[in-house]
Every structure is written in structure tokens, then in C-alpha cells.
């Protein structure tokens with residue numbers, strides 16, 4: 001017994017316990033070559049555990065400092081309806097000053113009245129600005145300047161103005177592809193471009209992009225909509241890398257179907273396939289979605305998702321997106337393979353929905369032509 005690795009065995013032998021082990025096992029254990037990899041494995045495992053513990057300990061140090069909404073100036077585009085309006089209410093409830101941006105003035109005034117009911121002090125203001133965020137950059141820049149003069153520099157910008165078209169590719173009007181990119185993508189670029197210089201000067205701020213689960217995966221019926229939401233992710237990742245040293249944090253939100261006037265409008269012409277596939281991740285209430293988005297934006301989380309499907313999708317599609325906490329990074333590492341496996345089952349069921357709908361339609365057509373004859 002010369003190796004220090006075998007000292008514990010020596011002890012076993014000394015106490016006569018070794019006799020309880022079968023001969024072949026004794027021989028194996030006495031071999032240096034058997035124990036070395038085992039011990040090395042243990043040491044590596046110990047290092048990994050220590051490293052993970054260390055990461056958890058320093059995790060609060062690398063997470064951004066939360067934004068104080070009390071007294072902050074929050075601009076919400078698309079703030080006169082649906083998710084945008086609920087985001088404005090959520091921020092107002094926490095003491096923020098709000099600027100609502102949308103086109104229709106009567107809807108803006110209606111929303112202003114509704115938001116003002118949630119005041120927590122008598123200094124709070126809701127400002128309404130009627131502008132099309134997708135048309136002319138100088139106009140957008142001008143109204144943002146006006147808002148900053150009235151309510152101070154923008155602390156948080158929420159890009160929520162957006163429109164949807166759900167139809168089969170060849171049935172989408174060609175102009176729609178352009179219009180959706182204009183409103184959903186450029187309509188987020190312009191207000192962001194207008195607030196970034198001041199945020200950089202002040203070395204603080206939050207930018208939120210409201211994408212969609214359809215901005216994480218492509219779905220039947222969303223050939224025009226999905227690309228405009230995917231584009232926001234590219235913008236967000238690039239921008240985040242530029243402005244992180246200035247203490248400005250970007251959040252991309254990926255809500256599932258949410259019960260809003262926008263969805264009601266979309267549902268009027270939505271293909272059956274799109275409806276059935278979207279139902280997979282359920283229907284959310286705008287108040288719930290808004291709460292999650294505001295919480296993630298305040299914390300400076302890059303990713304914001306709702307529900308279990310939302311969590312799985314975000315983990316699965318994280319790619320090279322920035323992490324804002326070690327916990328998030330570790331969860332992504334551990335769950336990636338499992339979620340991809342689950343995703344394959346989902347994809348299989350989506351394909352079968354599409355096939356079944358097609359077969360039903362063809363049968364219906366055959367029946368109709370038979371009846372016409």
C-alpha cells in the first residue's frame with residue numbers, strides 16, 4: 001500500500017472490514033488505475049459545484065439596478081388600447097408620469113381618463129400625443145422633444161404600437177408586408193432613435209420592445225407579421241450591446257394571444273389553422289401581460305415572457321441574447337435539450353393541424369362541386 005489514494009482502503013483492511021468485500025472487487029480497488037479517474041471525477045464535480053455557488057453569489061452584482069418608477073417619465077407608444085394601455089396603467093400605479101402615443105385622438109383621451117383613475121399622488125400627469133410612429137422620423141423626434149420639455153427626460157420607452165395581419169401568404173395584400181414592417185419595426189426604431197441620445201447623456205434608461213411569441217417562431221398565417229416581430233429581436237440585441245455601458249437596458253417582450261381590441265379585430269379574418277395553433281399557448285389578459293412586462297423592464301431583464309409555454313420558448317430561442325442573471329443563464333444551459341425535445345412534439349402537432357384543415361377544406365370543395373352538378 002504505497003499510494004495515498006489507497007489509505008482509506010488500508011484502514012478498511014486494518015479493521016478487518018475488507019473481508020466483507022468479494023476478492024475481485026478488492027483487486028480492482030487495489031489498482032491505482034481504477035481509483036485515479038474516480039478521484040479526478042470527484043474533484044471536477046467539486047469544482048463545478050463550487051463554481052456554480054460562486055456564480056450565484058456574484059449574480060446580484062452583475063444584474064442591473066432596478067429602475068424607480070415613482071416620478072419617472074414613461075412613454076408608451078400604442079398606449080391608447082390593449083397591452084399598451086395596461087402597461088401605462090401599471091406604471092401610473094407605481095407613481096410614473098405617462099406620455100401616451102397613438103394616432104386616434106378620441107381613443108387617446110378615453111385612455112387618459114381611464115389611466116388617471118389609478119393615480120397615487122396629485123402631481124402625476126398623463127400626456128397624450130397623436131402621431132403615426134411609422135411615417136416620418138422628424139415628426140416622431142419632434143413630439144418626443146415636446147414630451148421631454150413637458151415631463152422631463154424619458155426614463156423608460158415602451159414600443160407597443162403594432163398591427164397584425166393573419167392570412168395565408170398568397171392572400172396577404174403585397175402592400176401589407178411593407179406596412180407591417182413600417183409600423184411594427186420602423187415604428188419602434190423611430191421613437192427609440194429619438195430618446196437614446198438623452199438616455200446616453202444621463203447614463204440611465206429602459207427601452208422595451210413588444211414583440212410576440214410569433215417573433216420567436218414562425219406560424220401558419222403570420223408570414224407578414226412574424227418577420228416584423230423577429231426584426232425587433234435583432235434590433236434589441238445589437239442596441240443592447242451598444243448601450244449597456246451607458247447603463248441603459250433593453251427588454252424584449254414575447255406575449256402569447258392577449259385579449260385586446262387588436263386581437264378581436266385580428267380574429268375576424270384569422271385562418272382556422274392560426275387559431276388552433278395559437279390556442280396551444282392559451283389566451284392571456286392584458287393586465288397580466290402588462291404586469292410581467294413592467295416588472296421585467298424595471299429589473300432590466302432582456303427577455304420577458306408569460307406562462308409556461310412562454311418560458312420554454314424563450315429558453316429554447318435564447319441564442320446569443322444577453323443574460324441579465326446567472327440563474328437565467330444556468331436555466332438555459334440545463335433546459336435547452338429537454339425543451340427542444342418537447343418542441344419537436346409541438347411541431348408535429350402543428351403540422352397535423354395544418355394537414356387536417358387542408359383535408360377538411362378539400363372534402364368540402366368536393367362536396368360542393370358534387371352538389372352543383
Ligand SMILES: NC(=O)C1=CN([C@@H]2O[C@H](COP(=O)(O)OP(=O)(O)OC[C@H]3O[C@@H](n4cnc5c(N)ncnc54)[C@H](OP(=O)(O)O)[C@@H]3O)[C@@H](O)[C@H]2O)C=CC1
Pocket residue numbers: 077078079080081082083084101102103104105107131132133134160161162163164183187210211212213254255256257258259260261262263
Ligand atoms: N393582442 C395580442 O394577442 C398580442 C399583441 N402583441 C403586440 O402587442 C402590441 C399591442 O397589441 P394590442 O394591445 O393587441 O393592440 P391594439 O390594437 O389593442 O392597440 C394597438 C395600439 O397601437 C396604436 N397604433 C397602431 N398603429 C399605430 C401607428 N402607426 N402609430 C401610432 N400608434 C399606432 C393604436 O392606436 P391608433 O390605432 O389610434 O394609432 C393602439 O393604441 C402590438 O405590437 C402587438 O403586435 C403581441 C403578442 C400578442
Ligand SMILES: CCCCCCCCCCCCCCCC(=O)[C@@H](N)CO
Pocket residue numbers: 164211212213214219255256257258262263266277278279280281309312313316339340342343346
Ligand atoms: C418548448 C417549446 C414550446 C412551444 C410552444 C409553442 C406555442 C406556440 C404558440 C404561438 C402563439 C403565437 C401567438 C401570437 C400572438 C400575436 O402576436 C397576435 N395575436 C398579435 O395580435
